Amino acid sequence: MPPPFEVLADPTRRLILDLLRERPRSVGELVDALAISQPRVSKHLRVLRDAGLATSRVRAQSRLYTLRPEPLAELDAWLAPYRRLWEERLDLLERHLDTIPETPETPEPPGPAGEAAPPPEERP
């Protein structure tokens, strides 16, 4: 019921989903793999179940959690119209890397290495 956006906001939950993507896992396995407390894992699993992103089955004395990827389609649908945009822009960027664009006022370009002079902030 809660939209998948909120669920994915937590990095731990993304990790859990990544683990469940490989294969179904029990709570204990997740606890070991993530090296975090068991209640913490259980709580995140609750959120994932409520969001329809995971289901649980009773296996022996433990519970097997399985990924249910369908709700992610909603995220994908939202993302779809944006995909073309950044793809186009990456094309353009590659096409003329030498052209120095005007510097918009917004600081922090995604330059991972090219951090040199902090642009004058609006009001420090």
Place this chain on the structure above:
Amino acid sequence: MPPPFEVLADPTRRLILDLLRERPRSVGELVDALAISQPRVSKHLRVLRDAGLATSRVRAQSRLYTLRPEPLAELDAWLAPYRRLWEERLDLLERHLDTIPETPETPEPPGPAGEAAPPPEERP
């Protein structure tokens, strides 16, 4: 700098992005379109700028905010390995719609209305 997942967790910010996707807008336009307070919009725009999802340019006395979709690629990349999964499953589902699926233990937490037969709860 903050990962786009957290930024997209807020529905208002998703709306703002959707509006900016059509065309660049000033703060005032966003305020009118969303019918929310101006400081609220400004705060969300700050978050979007910090995440690299929007840039601002000074136009006359107002500011033009423009979408910068590149950071969304990270989200898309995370989503990619899941896409195949739900697509496959939708295929299978369509293929035999008549087969009644087994009811896993996972219940419907807040089943308010359209719930017909409550599946066997863990502890009836």
Place this chain on the structure above:
DNA sequence: ACGGCATATAACCATGCGGGCATACTGAGC
């Protein structure tokens, strides 16, 4: 220089969320 519009920020408040600890529950085996 001044007034006013457009926007950003500060201060403050309320709520929600993630995490830890302790505890209750469930199911299997004895």
Place this chain on the structure above:
DNA sequence: GCTCAGTATGCCCGCATGGTTATATGCCGT
């Protein structure tokens, strides 16, 4: 039945976050 492994939940805390109101800042026209 009891016990134990495995898991879920309750309670509490700290903190980040979103919202509001009031105010500061910036830019333009006069």
